[in-house]
Amino acid sequence: MDIAAERIERLHELARAAATEGNHDRARYYVRLARRVAERNRLTLPREFRRFTCDRCDTYLRPGQNARVRLRDGHVVVTCDCGAHARYPYESNTA
Ligand SMILES: [Zn+2]
Numbered sequence: 888m889d890i891a892a893e894r895i896e897r898l899h900e901l902a903r904a905a906a907t908e909g910n911h912d913r914a915r916y917y918v919r920l921a922r923r924v925a926e927r928n929r930l931t932l933p934r935e936f937r938r939f940t941c942d943r944c945d946t947y948l949r950p951g952q953n954a955r956v957r958l959r960d961g962h963v964v965v966t967c968d969c970g971a972h973a974r975y976p977y978e979s980n981t982a
Contacts, residue, residue, distance in 0.1 A: 891928035895921045899936050906947040914947035943971035 902917035918940050925932045939948045946967055948954035955966045958977060965973045 889928075891924055891930055894924050895930065895932065895936070898924070899933065902947040903939070906949050906953075909952075911946060911953060915945045918945045918947055938965070938973075938975065941967040941969060941971050942973065943967065944969040 898917045898921035902914045902921065905911070905914035905917060921932065921936065922945070924930070940946065941948060941954075944967065946953060946969065948965060948967060950956040950965070953968045957964045957966075961977050962974045963977050965975075967973075
């Protein structure tokens with residue numbers, strides 16, 4: 888794993904920890920930093936990172952706290968508090 892990828896992983900952990908503590912502004916800051924690192928290094932963000940961040944407002948999503956998760960027609964639909972929806976095919980968490 889290269890340094891940029893490690894940095895993204897670290898920022899992801901920090902974002903998750905901040906969101907867990909209810910510190911959403913700080914979590915958003917880490918999410919934005921991680922996106923910038925990925926962009927600058929032409930890296931794809933890890934799937935878990937993409938699943939748990941809002942594309943519109945960069946919030947780190949905590950289902951039940953600042954995001955709603957519904958299953959519909961074989962998809963997982965995540966709705967952020969800002970109103971943005973994200974849909975993913977339903978699958979097990981193996982990868
Ligand atoms: Zn949002």
